[in-house]
Amino acid sequence: MVTxxxxxxxxxxxxxxxxxxxxxETAIAGVSMHIEPNAVTALIGPSGCGKSTLLRCLxxxxxxxxxxxxxxxxxxxxxxxxxxxxxxxxxxTKVGQVFQKPNPFPMTIYDNVAYGPRxxxxxxxxxxxxxxxxSLTRAALWGEVKKDLKKHAFELSGGQQQRVCIARAxxxxxxxxxxxxxxxxxxxxxxxxxxxTIAELKxxxxxxxxxxxMQQAARISxxxxxxxxxxxxxxxxxxxxxxxxxxxxxxGDKRTEAYITGRFG
Amino acid sequence: MIRLNGWSAIVILAxxxxxxxxxxxxxxxxxxxxxxVTGSEWYPTIAEPRFGFVPLLIGSAAVxxxxxxLSMPVSLAxxxxxxxxxxxRVKEVAKSIIxxxxxxxxxxxxxxxxxxxxxxxxxxxxxxxGLNAMSGAIVLAFMIAPTxxxxxxxxxxxxxxxxxxxxLALGNTRWQTTYKVVLPSASSGVLxxxxxxxxxxxxxxxxxxxxxxxxxxxxxSLFESVRTITGTIAAEMGNVxxxxxxxxxxxTLGLVLFAITFLINLVADLVLEKQRRRWRR
Ligand SMILES: Nc1ncnc2c1ncn2[C@@H]1O[C@H](COP(=O)(O)OP(=O)(O)O)[C@@H](O)[C@H]1O
Ligand SMILES: [Mg+2]
Numbered sequence: 001m002v003t004x005x006x007x008x009x010x011x012x013x014x015x016x017x018x019x020x021x022x023x024x025e026t027a028i029a030g031v032s033m034h035i036e037p038n039a040v041t042a043l044i045g046p047s048g049c050g051k052s053t054l055l056r057c058l059x060x061x062x063x064x065x066x067x068x069x070x071x072x073x074x075x076x077x078x079x080x081x082x083x084x085x086x087x088x089x090x091x092x093t094k095v096g097q098v099f100q101k102p103n104p105f106p107m108t109i110y111d112n113v114a115y116g117p118r119x120x121x122x123x124x125x126x127x128x129x130x131x132x133x134x135s136l137t138r139a140a141l142w143g144e145v146k147k148d149l150k151k152h153a154f155e156l157s158g159g160q161q162q163r164v165c166i167a168r169a170x171x172x173x174x175x176x177x178x179x180x181x182x183x184x185x186x187x188x189x190x191x192x193x194x195x196x197t198i199a200e201l202k203x204x205x206x207x208x209x210x211x212x213x214m215q216q217a218a219r220i221s222x223x224x225x226x227x228x229x230x231x232x233x234x235x236x237x238x239x240x241x242x243x244x245x246x247x248x249x250x251x252g253d254k255r256t257e258a259y260i261t262g263r264f265g
Numbered sequence: 266m267i268r269l270n271g272w273s274a275i276v277i278l279a280x281x282x283x284x285x286x287x288x289x290x291x292x293x294x295x296x297x298x299x300x301x302v303t304g305s306e307w308y309p310t311i312a313e314p315r316f317g318f319v320p321l322l323i324g325s326a327a328v329x330x331x332x333x334x335l336s337m338p339v340s341l342a343x344x345x346x347x348x349x350x351x352x353x354r355v356k357e358v359a360k361s362i363i364x365x366x367x368x369x370x371x372x373x374x375x376x377x378x379x380x381x382x383x384x385x386x387x388x389x390x391x392x393x394x395g396l397n398a399m400s401g402a403i404v405l406a407f408m409i410a411p412t413x414x415x416x417x418x419x420x421x422x423x424x425x426x427x428x429x430x431x432x433l434a435l436g437n438t439r440w441q442t443t444y445k446v447v448l449p450s451a452s453s454g455v456l457x458x459x460x461x462x463x464x465x466x467x468x469x470x471x472x473x474x475x476x477x478x479x480x481x482x483x484x485x486s487l488f489e490s491v492r493t494i495t496g497t498i499a500a501e502m503g504n505v506x507x508x509x510x511x512x513x514x515x516x517t518l519g520l521v522l523f524a525i526t527f528l529i530n531l532v533a534d535l536v537l538e539k540q541r542r543r544w545r546r
Binding site for chain 1: 352425427428430431432433434435436437438441445446449450543
């Protein structure tokens, strides 16, 4: 029997002077921050300021692009994940990701959710069944799909597909869940459902979410990090990071205030 | 525009079919379609000629199916390598090799087969002659590889990148991602690629004519000489009496070949269209 893990207190990141260069263009530089476990951290900033780029550093998905070089140090619970010995495949079982556009695999709902666990060698039907149910429950989809787990995932609505993707990411029992604008292609009701899901998930996982929706960041996050790229000649940087409430009521930086009040971006 | 193209294709195909049927009218009347298609002996030039297509159909099938089985594993592996693992430079080199392979005239493949494959097969299997179905199939396997590789590669390439990203982000290696997500997603395109390769193999004439030994008998094994449909038409058409029964029978044989390749291509097209629609989300 696979027991439910909560990883309480695990899944904290420490970033030291992180930079990312695509070919010859440095997209972000000098990013240092702490990401707290079992909390929701929102990355905000105008489009093109490197939010996705920074997010992809945390599960080393930048490695897969072929043209990206990551500098600085990134520690997950004190361990350098860019160490030569560190296997990115292993990292990604601890740090899951939900993408901007729902990307379920062309297979049944069940097989989508069981995909990660099967890779990890879980074969026993009862174990998989339990994991699939638990993950779908956590993704707030179980009630809607429990009767047709054999349905092809493409037959679901966009919001349901995205929650399948959340369940799929949760099924490997990650310590951290990265979400890159997970509701940007969804309608308001689906967005609401995803936001509700996130609020419940932080009990089990650390969440880092990219969003360009200020209200959303204010509603769902505990911490907010604001990034900005002031000109194309210079890389983007982290303007400030802090308690979401403080950031939105009493920002420490004029540029943060300008962005939050909608003066640019 | 698309509809016009569709209709003109149908008109052209119908015209070819009617033309072949017209050429075969005498044979269809005097011998009969059923007798031709089920006859097991092909002796077209003796005093009381026998026009049975079965040895030729079996000859074509033996060579084609063997060629598919030989070509498919390697071609598919090449397509996966090009689409999923090779970097840009390697990809370009591989693609130009494949284009080159497709551009080599069939008679050149035949010559290479005579020089290398026929003696090789004779040696390897300890035979009296290397001119047999196996030699033809080996050379055909190379000839249909460009079709299978390039069409499967297209199908793999069409699999959206966010599926790969999704699988990698779940802690799968590239190889696991390829066989668990990418290949199943492209399966119908790969199937179509194999079918189009098959269509190409059945229609191929010159190389098989040079390599298979051309005995119009039902073979007992792949190491016996066979005669294909195409080889028969090409070899005999020059020696027949204009308007004679033999000529008309060859037209009917052409009609059968045309129907087989048309069906294979039609099914492959339907499969490909289904595959394309899949990603129009
Ligand atoms: N794969 C890539 N190759 C090259 N440049 C990239 C790539 N991904 C992002 N960039 C560049 O990095 C910068 C930041 O992009 P991104 O991280 O997507 O920003 P955001 O998510 O905040 O909109 C942009 O200038 C973008 O053009
Ligand atoms: Mg982005």
